Amino acid sequence: MIEQVLVQDYNKNLQLISNFVAQNSNFIKKEILINGKINAYVLFIDGLANKSYVEESIIKPLMYKVDEDITKDEDIYEIAKKYLVVSSFRLNNNAKDIGAEILSGKTAVIIDGIKTAMIIDSLNDKYRDIQESTSEKSILGTRESFTENINLNLTIIQRKIKSPSLKIERFVVGEKTRTEAALVYVEDIIDKELLNTIKSRVLTVKAPAMHTTGVFEQFIERRPFNLFPQAKNTERPDKVVFDLLEGKAAIFFAESSSALVVPATFIEFFQGFEDYSERLVIANFSRITRFIAVISVLILGPIYLTLLLYNAELLPYQLMMVIINSRKGIPLPPFLEILAMEIAIEILREGGVRLPNPVGTTLAIVGGIVIGDAATRANLVSHATLFIVAITVVSTFLIPNYQMALCIRFLRFPMLILAQMFGFYGILIGFYILLVALVKLDSFGIPYFSPMAPSRFKDFGDVFVRDQIKKVFNEPVSLKPSLARRNKDE
Amino acid sequence: MNKNNTITRNQYFFVIQSAMIGIGIITLASGVTKKAQQSGWIAVILAGIYPILCVLLSYEIYKDLNFVEYTQASEQIYGKFLTKIFTFLFSFNFIFLEAAVVSGLANELTFSTTKFLSPYVLIFITSALIYYNTVDGLKIIARLSELVFYLTIFIFLIPIYFINKGDITNVLPIVSDYGSIIKAIPTTFFAYSGVELSIAIIPMITNKMGTKGVGIAACIFTTTLYTFVTFVTILFIGWKLTSQLKYPFLYLVATTEIPVISNFEPLFIFIWGNKIFQTAACMHFGATYYFSEATKIPYKISCAVTCILAALLGLILVPEHNRGSITDKVMPFLVGYIILWLITAFLISKFKKVKKNAKA
Numbered sequence: 057m058i059e060q061v062l063v064q065d066y067n068k069n070l071q072l073i074s075n076f077v078a079q080n081s082n083f084i085k086k087e088i089l090i091n092g093k094i095n096a097y098v099l100f101i102d103g104l105a106n107k108s109y110v111e112e113s114i115i116k117p118l119m120y121k122v123d124e125d126i127t128k129d130e131d132i133y134e135i136a137k138k139y140l141v142v143s144s145f146r147l148n149n150n151a152k153d154i155g156a157e158i159l160s161g162k163t164a165v166i167i168d169g170i171k172t173a174m175i176i177d178s179l180n181d182k183y184r185d186i187q188e189s190t191s192e193k194s195i196l197g198t199r200e201s202f203t204e205n206i207n208l209n210l211t212i213i214q215r216k217i218k219s220p221s222l223k224i225e226r227f228v229v230g231e232k233t234r235t236e237a238a239l240v241y242v243e244d245i246i247d248k249e250l251l252n253t254i255k256s257r258v259l260t261v262k263a264p265a266m267h268t269t270g271v272f273e274q275f276i277e278r279r280p281f282n283l284f285p286q287a288k289n290t291e292r293p294d295k296v297v298f299d300l301l302e303g304k305a306a307i308f309f310a311e312s313s314s315a316l317v318v319p320a321t322f323i324e325f326f327q328g329f330e331d332y333s334e335r336l337v338i339a340n341f342s343r344i345t346r347f348i349a350v351i352s353v354l355i356l357g358p359i360y361l362t363l364l365l366y367n368a369e370l371l372p373y374q375l376m377m378v379i380i381n382s383r384k385g386i387p388l389p390p391f392l393e394i395l396a397m398e399i400a401i402e403i404l405r406e407g408g409v410r411l412p413n414p415v416g417t418t419l420a421i422v423g424g425i426v427i428g429d430a431a432t433r434a435n436l437v438s439h440a441t442l443f444i445v446a447i448t449v450v451s452t453f454l455i456p457n458y459q460m461a462l463c464i465r466f467l468r469f470p471m472l473i474l475a476q477m478f479g480f481y482g483i484l485i486g487f488y489i490l491l492v493a494l495v496k497l498d499s500f501g502i503p504y505f506s507p508m509a510p511s512r513f514k515d516f517g518d519v520f521v522r523d524q525i526k527k528v529f530n531e532p533v534s535l536k537p538s539l540a541r542r543n544k545d546e
Numbered sequence: 547m548n549k550n551n552t553i554t555r556n557q558y559f560f561v562i563q564s565a566m567i568g569i570g571i572i573t574l575a576s577g578v579t580k581k582a583q584q585s586g587w588i589a590v591i592l593a594g595i596y597p598i599l600c601v602l603l604s605y606e607i608y609k610d611l612n613f614v615e616y617t618q619a620s621e622q623i624y625g626k627f628l629t630k631i632f633t634f635l636f637s638f639n640f641i642f643l644e645a646a647v648v649s650g651l652a653n654e655l656t657f658s659t660t661k662f663l664s665p666y667v668l669i670f671i672t673s674a675l676i677y678y679n680t681v682d683g684l685k686i687i688a689r690l691s692e693l694v695f696y697l698t699i700f701i702f703l704i705p706i707y708f709i710n711k712g713d714i715t716n717v718l719p720i721v722s723d724y725g726s727i728i729k730a731i732p733t734t735f736f737a738y739s740g741v742e743l744s745i746a747i748i749p750m751i752t753n754k755m756g757t758k759g760v761g762i763a764a765c766i767f768t769t770t771l772y773t774f775v776t777f778v779t780i781l782f783i784g785w786k787l788t789s790q791l792k793y794p795f796l797y798l799v800a801t802t803e804i805p806v807i808s809n810f811e812p813l814f815i816f817i818w819g820n821k822i823f824q825t826a827a828c829m830h831f832g833a834t835y836y837f838s839e840a841t842k843i844p845y846k847i848s849c850a851v852t853c854i855l856a857a858l859l860g861l862i863l864v865p866e867h868n869r870g871s872i873t874d875k876v877m878p879f880l881v882g883y884i885i886l887w888l889i890t891a892f893l894i895s896k897f898k899k900v901k902k903n904a905k906a
Binding site: 367481 | 554659660663668686690694803812823
């Protein structure tokens with residue numbers, strides 16, 4: 057067991073603290089003389105802490121300004137208060153804690169003869185500037201997106217919600233990474249019961265490392281094998297603010313440029329943020345188009361397959377002739393034809409994601425045209441199939457949330473297999489299984505299909521279509537489990 | 547009370563209409579026109595008294611007994627021995643109904659869009675699906691009933707398309723013979739069956755205020771839908787053809803050409819199929835609940851056992867003429883048993899309440 061409490065000898069203290077900090081070349085142990093006679097060490101990690109700030113605000117005042125003796129532990133509080141040009145500092149005598157603070161970008165000062173160290177905030181906050189989101193584009197919304205700097209991200213939220221009810225609870229997660237995190241909510245809006253549920257899961261996560269919000273999401277969800285996202289990942293501050301004002305909570309992580317919003321319901325993954333900025337009718341038209349697109353992704357391919365394979369009698373004669381002519385000489389059975397095209401498109405898309413942005417887009421477009429044209433010319437795929445697959449692919453782009461888009465994209469494969477095996481009945485059971493799976497799911501105690509099931513008629517103003525904006529901006533009762541319990545409505 | 551089995555007052559509406567509306571939509575017109583000819587739709591309205599009676603009496607019984615759970619209520623009324631027997635009978639009632647619904651779906655699908663699959667395969671797959679839906683209790687069934695209810699509205703819209711295409715002389719004279727209308731009523735029992743679920747679920751409603759009204763609303767909604775569908779079918783294709791067809795409403799939706807998918811049939815089957823799954827799930831919950839109460843076997847195991855029993859029974863009900871003749875024979879007995887149970891329980895509970903009040 058390594059001793060952890062500091063002693064009077066500053067060299068011994070250096071050894072104690074060094075046990076908890078990796079001995080890398082950028083671990084700076086600057087020895088200084090205070091008031092020309094008192095030995096001290098200034099400890100920080102170069103790069104993690106802002107070196108020029110440490111020199112200007114900590115080392116310089118301690119070396120040249122201090123003109124009094126430091127004989128007892130209480131003195132250093134006065135010294136720090138009087139001479140350090142810093143916004144915040146604290147005292148600590150536990151070597152392990154001091155080590156952890158140094159590793160998170162702070163500076164420690166240990167003085168000979170004193171059993172307490174000064175810990176000063178000196179985090180280097182040189183991060184990427186606020187930029188426009190690349191994954192969640194918006195036409196009418198704001199242009200800013202989160203960065204990897206947690207403090208800046210929280211500031212953006214505070215700038216948008218200037219309310220004393222906005223609460224930020226800091227916590228650390230990841231035993232090895234010791235990642236700083238923050239739980240944010242609006243105290244007088246969020247339901248107390250919901251907040252307790254969120255806290256009980258979020259603040260008790262035990263994990264060796266925490267890299268991104270996506271990793272954290274998997275630690276706090278209840279049904280890991282369910283395909284649907286149970287929390288919403290976003291890098292847009294305006295979306296987070298909207299959700300906070302609805303009574304949700306957001307979780308931020310240091311070094312992560314997105315926030316995790318909880319709880320999440322199924323419908324909201326299809327509601328674009330622009331829906332609220334656009335004119336009512338236009339916004340609803342866009343939203344309905346989006347839902348049609350989702351249904352197209354899921355069942356257009358399977359229906360086409362079923363009609364070709366089992367129920368050709370359901371096609372009108374003229375349409376049937378068009379399809380027959382387009383399929384003449386195609387050696388592949390319809391199932392393999394569709395599956396091959398779908399997989400080819402997925403490969404192209406995955407390739408496009410990994411390449412630099414302009415190249416990726418070019419690859420997706422040119423690759424799609426070239427492969428589609430080559431496949432039809434080689435008589436491997438019919439024009440009709442290509443048309444159906446192209447519609448489903450384009451439809452996936454209408455889903456505003458990336459995680460949900462991935463999920464819906466994946467689901468078209470089992471639907472296709474069910475259609476191949478059982479025809480129309482396969483599509484029927486596939487759709488029903490989806491419904492049951494969605495209804496069984498909940499996110500932090502909030503039913504995933506709310507406000508549809510269980511029906512919360514007050515929230516129906518913003519589901520498949522949205523009502524007038526003044527009626528939409530109410531706190532949804534679906535997010536108030538304690539209210540439902542009080543009204544015996546659950 | 548098991549938390550997985552509690553439902554809201556609104557959900558009671560959705561569950562009750564979900565338990566009833568099913569196979570009846572496509573078969574009901576055929577049965578009633580055989581007996582009451584063009585006045586068959588009037589028999590459908592009159593038969594609507596049965597579900598209303600069920601929800602009303604169930605509510606009154608539980609109200610007198612302070613909404614205790616089914617077994618406790620039944621034991622207070624009938625004693626332990628009779629309760630055991632009655633609970634088994636209720637369980638059988640729902641197993642039979644579920645089997646009839648699942649086999650009805652299989653028969654219909656092999657008749658229309660899924661000719662290449664054996665009805666036996668369809669029965670087993672559907673039963674597995676119903677198990678998945680039911681295994682987590684009434685709460686999930688109720689939530690799903692809410693969702694599927696919105697699909698039911700589309701079932702309403704399809705006959706609206708046909709309403710001005712019919713021939714009014716097909717439904718004239720409105721009343722042909724009162725006797726035949728009365729005789730046609732028992733043929734509707736299967737369409738309205740499922741409403742007996744209210745006997746089990748009223749104590750599971752969290753907010754009981756207004757339960758009676760909600761139950762009646764669900765029955766009126768179902769009766770209206772059934773009447774409308776039957777009326778439009780007779781109006782469009784006449785009672786003679788309606789009485790000769792197995793699935794007259796399906797025939798109706800298949801007659802109009804629309805682009806891409808030829809006619810309304812696949813669209814209707816898609817919506818109706820979801821509805822049937824839900825109806826079967828409601829009945830399966832009834833079967834499981836009573837089976838579990840009678841045998842004291844845990845709910846989840848009971849759910850699997852009753853699922854297998856219903857699937858096996860469903861195999862006997864293939865093809866459709868088998869199903870039709872068996873349900874026509876069995877249903878009057880089951881309905882008779884339920885009405886008798888309800889009326890007796892109602893009278894005893896009232897008598898006990900009066901006696902208790904007199905003592906106080």
